[in-house]
Amino acid sequence: MKVREMHDVYTGALNSPYCVELISTEEGVDALESDWNRLSACAESPNVFMTYSWFRTWLRRLICDDGRGQLLPNLLLIRQKEAVVGIAPLVRRIVTRPGFRRQKLEFATHHSDYNELVVGKDVRALTHAVMDYLASSARDWDLVDLKEMRDDGNRIADMEAAAASAKLPYRLFWEEDKCLYMPINAPWSTTRKEKHLRFARRACVGLEERAGEGFRVRVTGQPQLEKGLLDRIIAVESQKRIDGLPLPPIIGKYREVFQSLFDVLGPQGALIIVLVEKNEELVAWRFLYRCGTKLWDYMTAYDYAYSALSPGTVLICAAIDYGFSHGCDEFDFLRGMDTYKLRWTHEFRRNRRMILWNSRWLSKLFAASYVRHRVPVSQEDHSHL
Template identity: 25%
Template sequence: MNFTLHTEFSDRLKVDWDQLLETNLVQAPFLEFDYQKLWWETRGGGEWTDAELMILEAHQNGVPVGIAPLFTIRQPDGSTAVLNVGSVEVSDFLDLLVRPEFQEAFIAALLNNLIAMHIPGLKIVQLFNLLDSSPTLPVLHSAAGKAGWTLSVERLQHSPCITLAGDWETYLAGIDKKQRHEIRRKMRRAEEADVSVKWYFAEDESSLDAEIDGFLELMKNDGDKDSFLKPPMQGFLRRVVHNAFNHKNLQLAFLEVDGHKAASYLSFDYRNKIWVYNSGLNRDFQALSPGWVLLGHLIQWSIEHGRTEFDFMRGDEEYKYRFGAVDRFVMRADLTPPAS
């Protein structure tokens, strides 16, 4: 197994990347080449400043079998840490890209190759935001022990998800009775309100930037999100939306009350699943529960259009469980190299 080091997101790398992602056991919009490229160009919306790209690609008999998108940073003590591209805050699910039949061989060879590279001051390799079901985790346990690495795995965040099947009434019947009545009541109240209440998807490219502006303004109504939305992060999110639009997997939804934006969800409609990325709310319209109402419509739309999952991704906000989401977790794998 021969490794190639890439220090840029090249067109040639994209060909191999797309091929590997098609058969990868883990699928997520954050693993797409174009997403990872724009994440790197903005360093995650300004999350990182001093970092060097280190994408390791493996071939066997001339065929690409695995890609590890990594980068290095200098830590305060002068040592070097290796992280996976997309870490940490804005990419909910990350992983390696590997042909399934090469999973064990690639990860074992990757660990050996990281040692052979003699990275100055290498202290730790951290793989963030792996789903607890990721096949990478058990293989890392085995490969690390054999190669003399020390592995520790930490649970980082809840990541609830709804599995969709049947129709809207089947979905409602499967959640808590009290919550079922509450969802119906709030959606009916909005429908029967004396004011105009409507929801829609942003689908017109000519008005997309204006819709993004509206979404960011709704996000800023949350104090934590307002402090998070520094100019570099706003620029990153704007590029994420345009990238998703260009790839035809954007789902930017709004609920309006009398023409005013009251709630919004930014999601990805990707590989027959809905991946809920972020949201915004205008609390001036709280009496109509716009967040709940819009979410109800989005789940109903997803069921009617044959989507298999409604994935809330990271975060344990209570409303997600009230809508019937079941917990999973994202993990971090810390690998300490063998003593030299």
């Protein structure tokens, strides 16, 4: 095993074909666009939250918010010979308090519903390469906190095996929020006949009866082509309520992030917007990502003045119809057990969270604090201490 100064390149464990390189500058991240897009395009389970566009756009904004001295790229680039074969999209968050300074490695943003440790084909081998690197560079970090990890296939088991092999202590938790989902196996005209969806049928009929007033539902798979659409979406979002109380805006707060996602994901067909309009007035919208054959329901809002029409329900009906006609087989509500989601389905997935630490006493202290305040929500919690 050879590690260069500052741990910028790690040649891997004995007989490993991989070399791991630390990318810690924004310029270094920019140079990876082509390779990253190539790896994402080959993913067995596409994930918009693991793409270059998502990472780079959020990184740029969060560095501005937190300051360049507090948040830095900590991306791990995995090479086999000279070819880039994997990427671990992490950041380094530096927290300074009187008397201590903590360096934590984590995923870039909590706005991602599904995270994965590596982007690449041979996930098991790449995961071992990343864990070996983390072990070799343990004096450069205090804690690794990996939140909202989806377990498609054997990703979590691979991470546990790799951490144990690298002799990194860790603890694994269930995340509290569940991700509800339902199959798309028929057009809405057929799906609406299911007994438990009577509420949705009523909502659609109610809106159809008011078509003469200018109400319509439509779907756009190229939102970047509609001038002013993002501003219209933000205007409706500002009226969003939960139990009658206004909610802080997300798209309005991060307008440049979502404009960038419009511009990049829109032409790829990965961003779908479902709209309810009354003539030229935007009444409601749903913001969906298409990941392979899955529709991910990321965000929604409606004008509170039209709440009696159940526009959010109507939007889901239109999304199901769009998904079926475009070859999608699943509608994923993503994180959260909101009451309206439970009217549609009770099927759910649960993400995992992994906390890793090292042998230094300060790292153990930080880990103990994190673990102590995160009681496992299931007896199925696994630990390796």
